Amino acid sequence: MYDFDWSSIPGALPFxxxxxxISLEITVTAVIFGIVWGTLLAMLRLSPVKPLAWFAxxxxxxFRSIPLVMVLLWFFLIVPQLLRSFFNLDPNTDVRLTSAMIxxxxxxxxxxSEIIRAGIQSVPKGxxxxxxxxxxxxxxxxxxxxLPQAFRNMVPLLLTQAIVLFQDTSLVYMSALADFxxxxxxxxxxxxxxxxxxxxAGVVYFLICFAASQLVRRxxxxxxxxxxx
Amino acid sequence: xxxxxxxxxxxxxxxVLTDCTTQVKKGxxxxxxxxxGSGKSTLIKCVNGLEPFQAGAITVDGISVGDPKTNLxxxxxxxxxxxxxxxxxxxxxxxxxxxxxQEKVLGRSKDEARAKGLKLLERVGLKxxxxxxxxxxxxxxxxxxxxxxxxxxDPICMLFDEPTSALDPEMINEVLDVMVELAQEGxxxxxxxxxxxxxxxxxxxxxxxxxxxxxxDDSKDAFFGAPRSERARQFLAKILQH
Numbered sequence: 001m002y003d004f005d006w007s008s009i010p011g012a013l014p015f016x017x018x019x020x021x022i023s024l025e026i027t028v029t030a031v032i033f034g035i036v037w038g039t040l041l042a043m044l045r046l047s048p049v050k051p052l053a054w055f056a057x058x059x060x061x062x063f064r065s066i067p068l069v070m071v072l073l074w075f076f077l078i079v080p081q082l083l084r085s086f087f088n089l090d091p092n093t094d095v096r097l098t099s100a101m102i103x104x105x106x107x108x109x110x111x112x113s114e115i116i117r118a119g120i121q122s123v124p125k126g127x128x129x130x131x132x133x134x135x136x137x138x139x140x141x142x143x144x145x146x147l148p149q150a151f152r153n154m155v156p157l158l159l160t161q162a163i164v165l166f167q168d169t170s171l172v173y174m175s176a177l178a179d180f181x182x183x184x185x186x187x188x189x190x191x192x193x194x195x196x197x198x199x200x201a202g203v204v205y206f207l208i209c210f211a212a213s214q215l216v217r218r219x220x221x222x223x224x225x226x227x228x229x
Numbered sequence: 230x231x232x233x234x235x236x237x238x239x240x241x242x243x244x245v246l247t248d249c250t251t252q253v254k255k256g257x258x259x260x261x262x263x264x265x266g267s268g269k270s271t272l273i274k275c276v277n278g279l280e281p282f283q284a285g286a287i288t289v290d291g292i293s294v295g296d297p298k299t300n301l302x303x304x305x306x307x308x309x310x311x312x313x314x315x316x317x318x319x320x321x322x323x324x325x326x327x328x329x330x331q332e333k334v335l336g337r338s339k340d341e342a343r344a345k346g347l348k349l350l351e352r353v354g355l356k357x358x359x360x361x362x363x364x365x366x367x368x369x370x371x372x373x374x375x376x377x378x379x380x381x382x383d384p385i386c387m388l389f390d391e392p393t394s395a396l397d398p399e400m401i402n403e404v405l406d407v408m409v410e411l412a413q414e415g416x417x418x419x420x421x422x423x424x425x426x427x428x429x430x431x432x433x434x435x436x437x438x439x440x441x442x443x444x445x446d447d448s449k450d451a452f453f454g455a456p457r458s459e460r461a462r463q464f465l466a467k468i469l470q471h
Contacts, residue, residue, distance in 0.1 A: 130312060131330075133308075134305070135303065135305045136330060136333065144329060149318075
């Protein structure tokens with residue numbers, strides 16, 4: 001039987017908390033950027049201007065067909081060089097966090113755009129007709145009538161995607177960036193208590209994601225009750 | 230006011246409208262009827278450019294709808310339209326439904342738009358519901374709000390696309406009453422409807438369509454008295470049976 005020794009965890013908590021902050025930072029930036037860029041992509045994809053629609057479809061399909069690990073790896077290898085040369089940074093500046101944020105944001109926006117596209121399409125066509133009949137331009141109809149309704153329908157899916165994203169941020173460990181998972185791994189490795197630390201990290205991920213899922217589910221029930229006629 | 234001149238429209242090889250020609254003068258009330266799939270809704274949606282057409286011309290108040298140089302949004306803001314399924318904006322209160330286009334399209338102030346909205350809401354008998362959401366109103370009430378929303382824009386004419394066909398029977402009259410009142414006040418109206426009682430009461434002319442063609446375009450007395458085509462006679466017999 002394996003002898004568990006949890007003693008290295010209490011002392012490592014501040015370090016692990018710093019890691020958690022990095023995980024959350026990446027998640028929040030990627031969610032915000034992903035929703036903004038994803039909304040634009042969704043609108044381009046639904047645009048009657050074919051080249052715009054093709055560009056958006058190409059972008060979405062490309063990112064959805066490549067494993068996240070590979071996308072992140074490319075970003076870790078390429079983006080730091082670009083950032084350094086564009087902004088004339090000191091070669092020693094740590095841009096791993098920025099690269100991770102950009103990588104996740106670009107990757108996640110492909111997924112968000114599909115959720116948002118479905119949300120836009122879930123709004124009845126008559127709503128656009130009614131907005132147009134009142135003299136609204138296409139962009140006014142989108143902004144004032146379609147998107148607010150689309151987002152209300154999509155909130156549960158967007159949050160669920162955010163939970164998946166939060167779990168996926170653990171992949172940044174390969175750039176040796178100390179996110180929560182990376183921090184746990186480092187501590188475990190240092191103290192020779194990898195099993196305990198990884199179990200502990202797993203439990204923390206589970207608690208956060210499970211609690212968040214429950215909240216989303218409750219919100220969805222409330223939403224359904226509200227929308228039902 | 231509205232002039233429709235040899236308008237044709239097709240979806241691929243399917244001909245929806247064929248050489249439709251008619252005029253609506255200022256203050257006239259025209260009822261458009263016909264079996265489903267006859268193109269009557271499509272025709273009325275061509276009038277404010279919600280449906281494009283391939284041939285012919287439509288002008289509203291002298292402005293060509295089909296001309297790519299026409300500012301369609303501006304033209305539409307002057308043409309009121311009421312839809313079969315109301316199409317109120319479900320995420321906004323009734324007041325906001327009435328104000329939003331006044332503010333964003335006509336540039337009226339918030340207070341001005343709100344005051345105008347309440348005035349028209351009172352006119353359709355729904356002032357007490359100003360702060361509710363569309364989902365909290367009955368179908369008939371929603372359609373009356375939709376009429377008020379269109380009237381808020383001070384339209385030069387009104388288009389009605391089967392305004393009562395999605396309503397429960399007991400709610401049809403409250404909507405028709407509003408429309409009759411509007412007609413009697415001299416509003417120029419083009420109404421796609423099967424409500425022949427409404428047509429008898431206020432229509433100046435009745436247009437009967439079948440398979441994308443305008444088969445009859447006559448005064449209501451001539452139409453109800455002695456329809457010229459066999460197809461219209463059959464249609465009337467069916468619709469007036471009950």
